[in-house]
Amino acid sequence: MSERRVLVVEDEQTIAESIATRLRAEGFEVELAGDGPSAVAAFVARPHDLVVLDIMLPGFDGLEVCRRLQAERAVPVLMLTARDAETDLLVGLAVGADDYLTKPFSMRELVARTHALLRRVDRATELASAPPPEEKSLTLDDVEISLTERRVRVTGEEVHLTRTEFDLLVCLMSRPRAVLPRERLLSAVWGWTDSAGSRTVDSHIKALRRKLGGDRIRTVHGVGYAWETAR
Known part of the structure; x- marks a missing residue:
């Protein structure tokens, strides 16, 4: 390389x-x-x-x-x-x-x-x-993610997310209601092996809330975050 x-x-x-x-x-x-x-x-x-x-x-x-x-x-x-x-x-x-x-x-x-x-x-x-995958999507309530196209729609309207915000959203929505510790999110999204960047997670969560609505991501103080769903 x-x-x-x-x-x-x-x-x-x-x-x-x-x-x-x-x-x-x-x-x-x-x-x-x-x-x-x-x-x-x-x-x-x-x-x-x-x-x-x-x-x-x-x-x-x-x-x-x-x-x-x-x-x-x-x-x-x-x-x-x-x-x-x-x-x-x-x-x-x-x-x-x-x-x-x-x-x-x-x-x-x-x-x-x-x-x-x-x-x-x-x-x-x-x-x-890699070879093109079949169209894959992830939908919870009114939020739809096209994993293939890396696009997000809320109530049918497209919402622009950065690369990191998209990956973080997928990680949260893949396990609805499950509380994901900051350390796990850092490992899955950022590829870090320690918790030194926990404030980075917090800042990206705040950015997601501003774009998607503040009541979709639940904070579990001292632990991490969970994606809320009505289903």
Whole structure:
């Protein structure tokens, strides 16, 4: 397999160089960009396998960068933020970010999440190259999922979900009413083997509730989440 290329978009040079050094030590080819316009230009000029993207940037911010990158072509995005505001995180996930880290973070965690995101992309690529399956769907109450087309409809109206939101929804709806611990969701959807990213699950659940309706996913405090159904 050829060397994976990562675009690191960070205006703080010390942080950018630290990330680049660690990712290069992991075998990645790394390109740096220090502002919004140069990040988009670099992405358009060369294909990248993953983007590590700071939310606070000169030119235009990381949310706008993410929006433009995903409009160009789909790419996994790990967003970095010095802010912990829920609105910022939900907007980041809504424009196509797959995961986020709040500064300060450990390089070990950044590397682990980078590898996990790329494993998800590899699995999706393998599935896409497999023989076309028969049309499969999953329907509970007024929510219908086309597994083949990766589309979701609520009361007949299509709802746009990100790649991660779709996978999380399928995981929940596949076992209605069953309480799925955060650790299990992290393993099934993100491919993580520890619970360090439990807040990532919480943020994606909030994003799903905003799109699908807040009463469909039940929180079991201290444990995880369950998909509610009238059936």
